[in-house]
Amino acid sequence: MIALLRRDLRLALRSGGGFGLALGFFFILCVLVPLGVGPDGPTLGRIAPGVLWVGALLACLLSLDRIFALDAEDGTLDLLATSPLPLEGVVIVKAAAHWLTTGLPLVALAPVLGLMLNLPMAAQPWLAASLIAGTPALSVIGAFGAALTVGVRRGGLLLSLLVLPLYVPSLVFGAEAVRRAASGLDPLTPLLLVAGITLGSLAILPFAAAAALRINLR
Numbered sequence: 001m002i003a004l005l006r007r008d009l010r011l012a013l014r015s016g017g018g019f020g021l022a023l024g025f026f027f028i029l030c031v032l033v034p035l036g037v038g039p040d041g042p043t044l045g046r047i048a049p050g051v052l053w054v055g056a057l058l059a060c061l062l063s064l065d066r067i068f069a070l071d072a073e074d075g076t077l078d079l080l081a082t083s084p085l086p087l088e089g090v091v092i093v094k095a096a097a098h099w100l101t102t103g104l105p106l107v108a109l110a111p112v113l114g115l116m117l118n119l120p121m122a123a124q125p126w127l128a129a130s131l132i133a134g135t136p137a138l139s140v141i142g143a144f145g146a147a148l149t150v151g152v153r154r155g156g157l158l159l160s161l162l163v164l165p166l167y168v169p170s171l172v173f174g175a176e177a178v179r180r181a182a183s184g185l186d187p188l189t190p191l192l193l194v195a196g197i198t199l200g201s202l203a204i205l206p207f208a209a210a211a212a213l214r215i216n217l218r
Contacts, residue, residue, distance in 0.1 A: 001085060001093050008097035011070070012063075022059040022102045023109055029055040030113040041118045048117035049127070049178035053171050055113075056106045056131060057138060063102055064142040065159055067094050068150040068213070077150070081217055087210035095136075095143040095206075103135035119182060126181035130174040130191055137198040140205050141166045147209035151216040170197050 033051050034044055071077040080090050110131055111124050119127065145163035152158060177190040 001089055004080075004085070004090065004093045005097055008094060009100060012066075012097060012101040021062050023105050025062060026055045026059040026106055026109060027113065029058070030117060034117065044118040045120060045182065048114060048119040049123070049175045049182060051117060052110055052114060052119070052127060052178070053130075053134075053175040056103075056110065056135060057167050057171055059106055060098075060102055060135065060138045060142060061160055061163070063098065064146050064163065065149075065156045067098055067143050067146040069146070072150050077213070078217065081213070087213050088206045091143050091147065091206040091209040091213070092202075094146075095139045098142065099136050099139040103131075103139055107131045107135060119178070122184070123178050123182035126187050126191065127178045130177045130187075130194055133191060133195040133198055134170045134174040137170050137194075137201040138167060140198075140201040144205040144209040144212070147212040147216070150213065170194055173197070 030051060033047070037043060037047065068077060071080065081087060107128055110127055114124055114127050141163050142159075145159045145166075148162060149159045173190040173193040177187040177194065180187040180190065
């Protein structure tokens with residue numbers, strides 16, 4: 001599993017399809033919002049939680065089709081299916097590599113962009129905590145969607161349509177945790193709900209994704 005994780009990390013960093021593209025999209029989105037909304041600080045502070053979470057969600061979408069598609073094209077996925085490592089483990093490793101090259105950099109960049117969007121300092125730790133708790137679910141759900149569409153030619157749009165509804169609970173509760181922290185309210189309840197969604201996704205979706213891969217590889 002460690003060797004597969006290292007391989008996926010090297011491929012993602014060399015191709016630039018995860019790390020650079022996601023960060024660039026996230027940064028550009030957060031720069032364009034103040035230009036469109038205006039420089040009013042209170043207004044930007046109110047919409048900052050939703051903007052940051054929507055930006056992180058959309059940035060994660062950009063590289064989802066690369067999770068299994070490249071391995072399916074060059075035959076690596078067939079070799080992985082016959083290896084001693086179960087497909088459930090392959091899914092977990094692929095999702096972990098996606099999070100390390102996409103989700104984790106977004107978590108690191110989000111506080112800086114939060115300052116640019118006039119997010120209160122009291123909400124900054126909760127922004128990082130909500131993204132750390134919620135972005136792994138985005139990667140696992142994305143791996144499940146990628147497994148469903150691995151045999152579909154040009155399935156990027158279909159993949160987005162499949163996973164976006166599954167992303168909504170994490171988006172709602174993650175943004176709500178940051179909004180409550182910015183308003184001086186207790187953000188713990190929505191943060192725990194985000195963490196619960198992530199744990200539930202980790203417990204269920206690797207098995208569902210592995211089953212989808214087995215069907216598509218027949």
